[in-house]
Amino acid sequence: MKKNSIRLMLLASSLFGSASLAYADSVTLTIESWRNDDTQVWQQQIIPAFEKANPDIKVVFAAAAPTEYNAALNAKLAAGSAGDLITCRPFDASLDLFKKGYLTSVNDLKGMDNFSDVAKAAWQTDDGKTTFCVPMASVIHGFIYNKDAFDELKITPPKTHDEFMEVLKKIKDDGTYTPLAMGTKDQWEAATMGWENIGPDYWKGEEGRKALIAGTAKLTDPAFVEPFKVLAGWAPYMGDGYQAQSYPDSQNLFTLGRAAIYPAGSWEISVFNKQAQFKMGAFPPPLPKEGDTCYISDQPDHALGMNAKSAHPEAAKKFLEWVASKDFAEIYGNALPGFFPLTKEKVELKDPLAKEFLSWRESCKPTMRATYQILSRGTPNLENESWGASANVINGTETPEVAAKKLQDGLDSWYHPGK
Amino acid sequence: MAVARKQTRWHIAIFLAPALIVYTAIMILPLFGTLQLSLFRNIDQKQVFVGLDNFRALFGDPHWSGAFWNAFKNNVWFSLIHMLVQNPIGILLAALLSSNKLRFRAFYRTAIFVPTILSFVIVGFVWKLILSPLWGIAPMLLKEVGLRSLFHPWLGVPDTALTTVALISVWQFVGIPMMLIYAALLSIPDEVIEAAECDGITGMAQFWKIKLPLILPSIGIISILTFVANFNAFDLVYVTQGALGGPNFSTDILGTFLYRTFFGFQLQLGDPNMGSAIASMMFFIILIGVCFYLFAIQTRLRRYQF
Numbered sequence: 001m002k003k004n005s006i007r008l009m010l011l012a013s014s015l016f017g018s019a020s021l022a023y024a025d026s027v028t029l030t031i032e033s034w035r036n037d038d039t040q041v042w043q044q045q046i047i048p049a050f051e052k053a054n055p056d057i058k059v060v061f062a063a064a065a066p067t068e069y070n071a072a073l074n075a076k077l078a079a080g081s082a083g084d085l086i087t088c089r090p091f092d093a094s095l096d097l098f099k100k101g102y103l104t105s106v107n108d109l110k111g112m113d114n115f116s117d118v119a120k121a122a123w124q125t126d127d128g129k130t131t132f133c134v135p136m137a138s139v140i141h142g143f144i145y146n147k148d149a150f151d152e153l154k155i156t157p158p159k160t161h162d163e164f165m166e167v168l169k170k171i172k173d174d175g176t177y178t179p180l181a182m183g184t185k186d187q188w189e190a191a192t193m194g195w196e197n198i199g200p201d202y203w204k205g206e207e208g209r210k211a212l213i214a215g216t217a218k219l220t221d222p223a224f225v226e227p228f229k230v231l232a233g234w235a236p237y238m239g240d241g242y243q244a245q246s247y248p249d250s251q252n253l254f255t256l257g258r259a260a261i262y263p264a265g266s267w268e269i270s271v272f273n274k275q276a277q278f279k280m281g282a283f284p285p286p287l288p289k290e291g292d293t294c295y296i297s298d299q300p301d302h303a304l305g306m307n308a309k310s311a312h313p314e315a316a317k318k319f320l321e322w323v324a325s326k327d328f329a330e331i332y333g334n335a336l337p338g339f340f341p342l343t344k345e346k347v348e349l350k351d352p353l354a355k356e357f358l359s360w361r362e363s364c365k366p367t368m369r370a371t372y373q374i375l376s377r378g379t380p381n382l383e384n385e386s387w388g389a390s391a392n393v394i395n396g397t398e399t400p401e402v403a404a405k406k407l408q409d410g411l412d413s414w415y416h417p418g419k
Numbered sequence: 420m421a422v423a424r425k426q427t428r429w430h431i432a433i434f435l436a437p438a439l440i441v442y443t444a445i446m447i448l449p450l451f452g453t454l455q456l457s458l459f460r461n462i463d464q465k466q467v468f469v470g471l472d473n474f475r476a477l478f479g480d481p482h483w484s485g486a487f488w489n490a491f492k493n494n495v496w497f498s499l500i501h502m503l504v505q506n507p508i509g510i511l512l513a514a515l516l517s518s519n520k521l522r523f524r525a526f527y528r529t530a531i532f533v534p535t536i537l538s539f540v541i542v543g544f545v546w547k548l549i550l551s552p553l554w555g556i557a558p559m560l561l562k563e564v565g566l567r568s569l570f571h572p573w574l575g576v577p578d579t580a581l582t583t584v585a586l587i588s589v590w591q592f593v594g595i596p597m598m599l600i601y602a603a604l605l606s607i608p609d610e611v612i613e614a615a616e617c618d619g620i621t622g623m624a625q626f627w628k629i630k631l632p633l634i635l636p637s638i639g640i641i642s643i644l645t646f647v648a649n650f651n652a653f654d655l656v657y658v659t660q661g662a663l664g665g666p667n668f669s670t671d672i673l674g675t676f677l678y679r680t681f682f683g684f685q686l687q688l689g690d691p692n693m694g695s696a697i698a699s700m701m702f703f704i705i706l707i708g709v710c711f712y713l714f715a716i717q718t719r720l721r722r723y724q725f
Contacts, residue, residue, distance in 0.1 A: 067662065071682035074689060089686075096688055099464065185575045187665050188685075241552020243575030243666065249553050372686065380482050381687040388667050397577060397667060413482055 027315040028058040030083030032076070034069030035302070037271065038336055045335045050322055057315045077102045077307070084310035085319060088133035088303040090122035091372050098125070098132040103305040105130045109317065111324030119342035122300035122373075133303035134323045137332065137339035140357045141197040141297040144264040144272065146257060147279035149177050153260075157283035161230060164286040168237040171260045179237035181259035183245025190231070190390035191383075193263040196369045198285040199227040200295035205367030213374055215417030219408040220401070226288070228393045228400035235394050243395055251275075266357045267301070269338030273351070282356045284364060298366035300342065378414035385410050450702065457695035466692075473696040487697070489668055490676040491704075493581055497672055498649035500585035501592075506641060508589070509596025510634075514626060516597070517604040528601070532594035539591075543658030546587045550574055574659060577669035584670050588655050592648075596641045603637040604630060636720050643712045650705050653678060673701050 031042075042061035050059060062083060064072045070093060076082035077097065086103065088094035097103050106112060107130060112120075115135050123133035145157060153174055158164040171179040184190050203209070203223040211217035217224070239245065239253065254262040255275035262268070264282070272280060284296055304323050306316045322328055329341035330348065337351035340358055349355050369383075376383040389407055392398035398406075460469045477483045512531060516524055534542065549556050550573055558570040573583040607630060615621075615629045653674025656664055662684045664671025679687065681694025 067685075070685070071689065074682070091686070092688060093683075093686065183575070184666065185572075186661060187663060239553075241558070241570070241572035241575065244550065244552050244572030245575070246547070246551075249551065253553060376686040377688075379687075379690075379693075383686040384663065384684065387663065388665070391665070392667050395576075395666065410482065413480075 026056050026058055027312045028060060029085055029310075029312060029315055029319060030060045030062050031085045031087065031304070032069075032073055032083040032307075033061065033063040033087035033302075034066040034089075035087065036063035036065060039063050041270075041335045046328075046331055049327070049331055050319065053322070054315075054318060057318065059319065073097075080309060082307050082309075084307050084312055084316045086133075086305045086307050087136075088123055088305045090300045090303070090368075092374075092377050094123055094133055094303070094305065095125065097305075098130075102308055103132045104308045104313075105132055106134055106305065106320060107131055109134065109324060110321045114324055114326070114343045114345060116342075116344055119300065119344075122368075123303045123305070126374075133305035134320050135300065135303045135342040136323060137301055137336070138342055139299050139301045139339060140266045140360065141193065141299070142264060142266070142282050142284045142357060142360065143197075144254070144262045144268060144280055144282050144353070146177070146254070146260050146276075147281045149257070149260045149278070150281070152176075157281065158286050159283075160290050161286045161288055165233065168234075168261070172237055178239040178253060178259040179261060180234055180239070181250045181254040181262045182234070182238055183242045183247070183250050184391040184394050185244050185246045185249075187387040187391040189247050189250065189263075190394055191371075191387040192369070193265060194231050194234070194394070195227050195386060195390045196297055196371070197263055198230055199224070199370065200297055200367045201285050201288055201292065202226045203370065204293070205295035205365050209367055209370040209373075212370060213417065215415075219404045219411065225400050225404045228390070228403055231390060232393050232396070232400060235396065238394070265299075266338035266340065266354065269351065269353050269357070270336055273337065273353070280353055282353055284360045294360070294364035295367055296360050296364045297369055298340075298361065299368045299372070301339065375411060375415065380410040380413070382407065382411055453695045453698050453702075456692060457699045460692050461690075473692055474700075477693070477696050477700070483693075486668070486671070486676060487700070490664075490671050490673045493664070493670060494650055494652075494672045496581060497585045497588075497652065498646060500582065501589060501645050501649055502642060504586070505589040505593050506596050506638065506645065509593050509641070510600050510638065512593070512597040513600035513604055514630070516601050528598075531597055534591045535594040537591065539654035540658050542587065542591050543655055546590075547574065547659055550583070575666055577666050580660065580666060581670045584656055584659055587659070588652070591655075596645070599637055599641055600634055603634040607633050639712065639716055639720055643709060646708050646712075647705055650701060650708070673697065673704075677701065 039061055047059045047061060051057065060083075070089070073082060073086065074097075077086075077100075082102075086097070088097075088103070094103065112131065112134070117128070119135045119138075120131045121128070123135065124131050149171075150156065153170060153176075155167050155170055158167045168179040171177050182189055182193065200208070203212075203217070203221075208217060208223055212219070212224075219225075235242075239259070245253070250259075250262065251268065251271065253259045255272055257276070257278055284294055287294055304320060306313065306320060310316050324343075326343060326345045326347070329343045329345065332339065333341045333347050333349050333354075334351070337349065337354035338357070340349075340354070341347050349358060371383040371386050385407055389398065389403040393400050393403050457473055458468060458470060459466045460473060461467075477487055512527075515521060516528055521527075548554065552558055552570070552572045552575075558567060561567050561570045571579065573579045611629065611633070612625070615625050620628055650673065652672055656670050656672055656675050657678065660666075660670045660675075662675055662679050664675045677694055677697045678684075680690055680697055683689030
């Protein structure tokens with residue numbers, strides 16, 4: 001982390017240095033982001049493409065660690081030292097920034113009609129009238145598997161839950177590979193790549209998600225408890241000491257070829273492409289029963305907004321308009337395989353694994369993480385609570401029913417839809 | 420010969436001023452700022468005075484109070500382990516170091532003290548690696564001697580996580596009580612020891628009957644320093660277990676609870692007002708602890724003047 005930020009600072013200062021020599025009146029925009037993994041891609045592909053078209057504007061990508069981003073950004077905004085462009089988390093975190101006047105409306109920006117209402121929903125006011133960030137990318141959940149291992153063991157990607165469990169058992173019986181590369185140490189994986197990954201198949205995607213928000217469904221309903229039960233069934237296949245296995249541990253376990261299946265978010269693709277020495281494939285969340293409709297979690301992940309106090313609003317707007325264009329979508333989607341552009345225009349992706357994830361959009365109904373919109377606005381925060389609940393269910397310290405009841409009780413304590 | 424006039428000693432004030440100004444600006448003012456912030460609440464983007472409402476929520480609302488008492492309980496256990504493990508080991512090490520028969524004294528002293536100057540981030544990271552079930556040295560070493568079954572994912576199981584983190588912290592900081600006690604032991608005058616030897620008190624008996632009573636005031640100071648540090652702790656838990664104090668809040672201490680509430684975490688938005696209420700409670704807990712020590716213990720400790 002520290003090394004990274006020093007490197008960034010050096011880079012930034014050298015950029016400033018050379019910029020001030022060459023272009024006496026050039027403008028420098030700074031982008032705030034939590035995607036520190038992508039720093040290189042921004043510096044080598046995305047920013048140069050923009051700077052080529054706009055030689056009088058320099059852009060610096062200054063990313064923080066994901067877990068520290070919100071805290072750091074809020075502090076910087078309050079102090080007036082934040083960058084010109086701000087990467088927006090979906091829903092409330094950004095809505096709050098907009099309400100506080102830190103972000104400006106992007107309604108009139110050229111190119112905003114390239115996005116569907118669903119794509120914009122994560123960065124709109126509750127009434128849908130004002131959009132305050134330009135949608136950049138979504139991530140799709142599913143499972144990445146080690147193709148070589150599957151071939152070796154002569155198994156094919158499972159389509160249903162029963163097949164999935166069979167595959168896991170086969171891998172375990174063989175003993176060469178850890179069947180499932182997932183741990184519960186960091187908690188969020190269990191919820192994000194576990195419960196929210198397979199869940200939409202059980203609660204019927206948008207239908208269940210909207211019913212939760214409307215208050216007509218409860219988390220204690222079978223549709224929401226069932227995925228917890230499925231999770232609990234994963235535990236025996238998750239490797240020795242999975243309780244202390246962290247997220248990077250799981251990634252390494254898989255990319256080193258020691259595990260066969262990785263419950264994934266598509267953002268792993270670019271990392272795995274670099275690290276894994278074997279062929280990879282992907283399959284969508286297994287269906288509860290043969291013939292059920294499939295649903296995928298196609299989660300709006302990030303967007304870009306403008307700091308209302310930016311010293312260079314015109315340059316920042318120019319950059320945002322470019323972000324809304326197809327050019328950007330194509331560069332971005334290919335530079336960062338696994339982050340799928342939200343634009344309505346047809347974007348060609350080259351990465352095979354990313355293409356596989358994207359292809360599910362055609363056969364499955366998309367939805368997003370059920371806890372994200374509105375339901376994580378109060379205390380206790382449903383999203384954070386669901387992390388603990390999912391991890392506890394896998395660890396066996398809570399039954400699925402108890403975990404679901406705790407989530408619902410927490411939600412009931414502050415959320416009263418229709419009142 | 421003229422009598423020198425008694426001068427106003429301005430230099431004292433001048434030399435004290437920088438420290439006083441800095442300390443006031445970065446410690447005392449923010450403290451009152453925090454206390455003040457805890458009496459407000461953000462309603463419709465405006466700060467509204469609500470009196471003790473935040474504290475009422477903190478203790479009255481089952482969700483807040485559950486989290487608070489859980490963090491408090493964990494903090495007490497965290498502190499207890501330091502008192503029961505770190506300080507006795509520190510005293511033992513100091514006693515061994517001050518023994519004349521020991522060779523390589525300077526080496527031991529340095530080796531044991533080094534972890535205290537390491538950053539929390541490094542210590543947390545190293546221990547996470549050592550204890551990792553996948554790549555850790557701990558499971559491998561146990562496997563070598565055929566005791567792999569004794570290994571557990573200690574940091575991942577709610578029953579053991581807090582104790583493990585506390586012991587990591589003990590490992591890191593045992594050098595501090597050791598050094599302070601060592602200094603105290605060295606300052607015991609030789610005459611006292613010689614007198615004890617003349618009376619036939621040697622070895623263990625000498626330690627228990629002569630040295631220990633003489634260093635009791637130092638132990639008291641160390642205990643109160645440990646107490647304050649423990650109830651302010653945050654870094655190590657944050658590095659090893661994350662801001663949620665996992666698994667299942669079993670390592671959530673007041674520091675992490677405060678961080679999560681004040682700054683927000685992931686989708687949870689920061690609430691500076693509730694955060695200040697928690698910070699104020701931490702302040703009061705430490706204040707009560709220190710006052711208890713000062714009035715109930717410190718005044719009763721006998722001091723020996725050499």
